[in-house]
Structures are given as structure tokens and as C-alpha cells.
Amino acid sequence: MSKKPTANPSVEPGQEDISRLSFIKVAVGGMCVAYAAAIGYPIFRYLNSPVEREAALGSVKDVALAGADKLPLGSVLLFKFGPFPSMLIHHKDGTWVAFDSVCTHLGCTVQYHPELEKIVCACHGGQYDSHTGANISGPPPKPLTKFNVKVATGTVTVTRA
Numbered sequence: 321m322s323k324k325p326t327a328n329p330s331v332e333p334g335q336e337d338i339s340r341l342s343f344i345k346v347a348v349g350g351m352c353v354a355y356a357a358a359i360g361y362p363i364f365r366y367l368n369s370p371v372e373r374e375a376a377l378g379s380v381k382d383v384a385l386a387g388a389d390k391l392p393l394g395s396v397l398l399f400k401f402g403p404f405p406s407m408l409i410h411h412k413d414g415t416w417v418a419f420d421s422v423c424t425h426l427g428c429t430v431q432y433h434p435e436l437e438k439i440v441c442a443c444h445g446g447q448y449d450s451h452t453g454a455n456i457s458g459p460p461p462k463p464l465t466k467f468n469v470k471v472a473t474g475t476v477t478v479t480r481a
Contacts, residue, residue: 381479382480383401383479385408385477387474388408388475389472391408391476399478401418401467404420404421405420406418417466418466418469419448419464419465419466420467421464422464423443424446424460425441425446425458425460428442437450437451438456439453439464448463466481467479468480
């Protein structure tokens with residue numbers, strides 16, 4: 321009489337080996353979950369970013385820029401208002417303005433062009449008035465966020481409007 325060989329001698333009676341079909345089902349299910357997460361996360365970040373932006377901006381009330389009162393006429397000083405890039409402009413007529421430097425179209429950083437007296441977004445050609453922050457040309461749907469500026473000896477304080 322011949323003994324019937326067992327499939328896996330280390331498996332105790334009552335336990336079953338994972339079949340190939342079960343393994344494939346688990347692997348395919350795991351890949352589907354990973355794919356859904358890869359697509360869902362950017363959508364979540366896009367929809368949640370305005371909420372995070374307002375929360376981060378709300379936590380900062382003002383920014384003191386030491387030495388900014390010596391900024392030459394017709395020039396700009398870039399600074400951070402909380403976590404966001406911003407700009408302080410000292411116009412040729414002696415007026416001071418400060419704006420958020422994030423384009424309202426797609427979030428690119430804008431630049432001040434003193435020769436044009438405009439704020440320009442290089443991404444899609446949007447233009448803003450450098451005195452008011454109003455969108456004057458291109459695709460931006462809203463004006464730039466304007467801040468209040470208070471100039472004192474030795475410092476310039478920028479606060480939320």
C-alpha cells in the first residue's frame with residue numbers, strides 16, 4: 321500500500337491554503353483602492369484649499385516689516401503674509417499699497433512691473449491695477465486681496481483690510 325502524500329505537511333488539519341484565485345482577488349482589490357485614492361486625493365485638495373487658505377490667512381492679523389519705510393519710490397518689497405506671498409509697493413507718487421501676490425485665476429505668483437505700473441501674472445497674461453489691485457486684463461476673475469498699510473519710522477505694518 322502506498323501512502324497518499326499530503327499537499328502541505330506544515331498545515332494543520334482544518335486550515336486551508338490561500339488559493340491563487342483568492343490572492344488575485346485581494347491584489348486586484350488593493351490596486352483598485354490605491355487607484356481611487358490616487359484620483360480622489362487631488363480632488364479633495366482642490367476642493368478643500370479655499371477653506372485651508374482662509375484658515376491660514378485668518379490666523380495672521382498683521383506683519384511688521386522692519387526697515388521697509390526706506391523702500392525707494394517706484395519699487396516693491398516681497399514678503400510673506402502668513403504662509404502666502406505678498407507685495408508692498410511704494411509708488412512714485414509716494415503712496416503705499418500691499419496686495420496678496422497670488423493670481424486669482426490659477427494661483428500663480430504675480431510680479432510688479434514699475435515701468436508699466438501694473439501687476440502682471442506671467443502664467444496666462446492677467447494684469448492688475450497696481451494702485452487698487454483690480455483685475456484689468458486677462459483671465460483673472462477677481463481682484464487681488466488688498467491689505468492696509470501703516471508707515472512709521474523704521475517699520476511698515478501691513479494688516480488685513
